[in-house]
Amino acid sequence: MSKLFQALIENVNQREILDWAEGNSAVLAVTKERVYLVKTNTWSRPNIKSYDIRSITSLHLQKPGFMAGHMQIIASGVGDKTKSLSSAFDYAKDENTIMIKDNYDHFLRLEQLIYKQKEPKNESTPPQPSEPEEDVFMKLQKLKGLVDAEIISQEEYEEKRLELLARI
Template sequence: MSKLQALLFERVNKREVIDFVEGVNGLIAVTANTVYLVRGSFLEKKVVKTYAIKSISSIEIRKPNLITNGHFQIIASGSGDRTKRYSTAFDYAKDENTVMIRSNYEHFLRIEQLIYKQRDKADHVTEIIAPVAVAKEDDDVFSKIEKLASLKERNLISAEEYEKKKAELLSQI
């Protein structure tokens, strides 16, 4: 086990990690809701960055060639790509959101697809849950109005109090 893997598994339960891949200066690990980027080459301080799957807006991946390393860069919402349009491999190597690739490019491609798959799965769950939550809120408002009507019928609150509270509750919908 490499030092980067050991650092990752100090923070994350090994069973939660779906897949991971190690590059030149770091590794990328994917769980159901989080992507971990662990960086730290020989002279570099070891750091673990976490990204919520939902916050990843894009990934830039470049294949290594005979002369230069490739790279795997995570771009999350709220933090733009800080590298220039015509950046060199050296610029990417300095970027904290990037892991350099020398070999196992295909594994990095699989990790990229896994991240997008997990993100899409999280978006799909949100699409299903959000309308259900709104429906529950609406039902909750109507059940409160029914309780108010019951209180009014039993003369526990006045008609004015009922109308005022009913208008307040209906404004929440």
């Protein structure tokens, strides 16, 4: 277990962590409601920064290539200190960025997990609006016309009539 992950679980209940990944001198962990970024420099203690999932406005994930890749967290109230054409060095200095090199696919899954956790939880489906009574009566009239024109049978008419009346 890495020193950074150890620092994380000293401050966060390990059972709450849905997934995590280690980057260059940093760890990113996701829970149901928060994202944790644990970073360290050579001479400092690990620094834990947490973000409320709902405050995250976007994630910038850059696949590693010639240079290291990164995942930057952009949240409301957290300024983006990098410019649109920044170098990997600028991202490495940003406190809201984790540098990555060989586990890009894992960070891609974390990105998807974060966005999934941001989706509003639909505890119960809202009640469906009932059909207005006028529409039901119009359908009953049309149904009566179909049985009178012998397009549907009397049995089909009764079955549909009872269904429509149950909606009132």
